[in-house]
Amino acid sequence: MATELAPGLIHHPGYLDAAARARLADEVAAILAEAPSVTPRMPRTGKPFSVRMSNAGPLGWVSDVAGYRYQPNHPGTARPWPALPPTARAAWDALASYPAPPEACLINLYAPGTRMGLHQDRDEADLAAPVLSLSLGAAALFRYGGLRRSDPTRSIRLQAGDALVIGGPSRLVFHGIDRLYPVGDLLGAGDEPGFLPPGGRCNLTLRRVTAPVPP
DNA sequence: TAGTATCA
DNA sequence: GGTT
Numbered sequence: 314m315a316t317e318l319a320p321g322l323i324h325h326p327g328y329l330d331a332a333a334r335a336r337l338a339d340e341v342a343a344i345l346a347e348a349p350s351v352t353p354r355m356p357r358t359g360k361p362f363s364v365r366m367s368n369a370g371p372l373g374w375v376s377d378v379a380g381y382r383y384q385p386n387h388p389g390t391a392r393p394w395p396a397l398p399p400t401a402r403a404a405w406d407a408l409a410s411y412p413a414p415p416e417a418c419l420i421n422l423y424a425p426g427t428r429m430g431l432h433q434d435r436d437e438a439d440l441a442a443p444v445l446s447l448s449l450g451a452a453a454l455f456r457y458g459g460l461r462r463s464d465p466t467r468s469i470r471l472q473a474g475d476a477l478v479i480g481g482p483s484r485l486v487f488h489g490i491d492r493l494y495p496v497g498d499l500l501g502a503g504d505e506p507g508f509l510p511p512g513g514r515c516n517l518t519l520r521r522v523t524a525p526v527p528p
Numbered sequence: 529t530a531g532t533a534t535c536a
Numbered sequence: 537g538g539t540t
Contacts, residue, residue, distance in 0.1 A: 430530060
């Protein structure tokens with residue numbers, strides 16, 4: 314049962330069943346073995362994010378003192394990013410309502426206590442494509458607002474297996490993660506992928522970066 | 529300000 | 537919790 318939180322912002326609770334979550338976790342573990350997570354830094358100031366990141370797909374999102382950008386290689390190893398995880402790719406085909414494949418799968422790794430401040434995903438040239446979010450591990454408090462930072466916000470709980478489509482009029486909505494829920498808190502303990510620290514969370518976001526060339 | 533800190 |  315999907316819920317439209319706002320026009321184009323669609324929450325699919327429990328979209329991935331236990332088997333799919335386990336499969337996706339295995340795929341992510343393999344990606345991280347090849348493309349280890351890095352600590353992103355703020356442009357100009359160099360202040361570190363609390364979240365760690367890696368990527369899969371032809372392009373990966375990176376942030377350092379030089380700025381935000383998409384690039385084809387891992388900043389540490391200089392190797393190309395690993396292939397997109399098939400389970401995430403299948404979710405894109407099912408939920409994105411977009412004719413071209415995703416080019417980037419950003420992997421955000423949250424340890425307990427980490428957060429992600431309110432922000433917009435606006436580094437993609439193709440804003441017609443949605444961003445598709447998939448959650449693994451611990452549940453988290455997701456906050457979203459409007460197109461202006463000062464717009465009022467609402468919060469929902471994102472749990473392991475949830476999918477969230479951020480598209481249409483909500484494509485540039487401000488959003489972030491306020492906190493993780495302790496495991497064992499309420500229902501949905503969520504399975505614990507082996508690549509996460511105890512109580513950690515993993516979020517995958519699939520994005521189309523460049524506009525597809527017309528046939 | 530995809531940051532943290534601080535205040536109203 | 538919203539804002540600087």
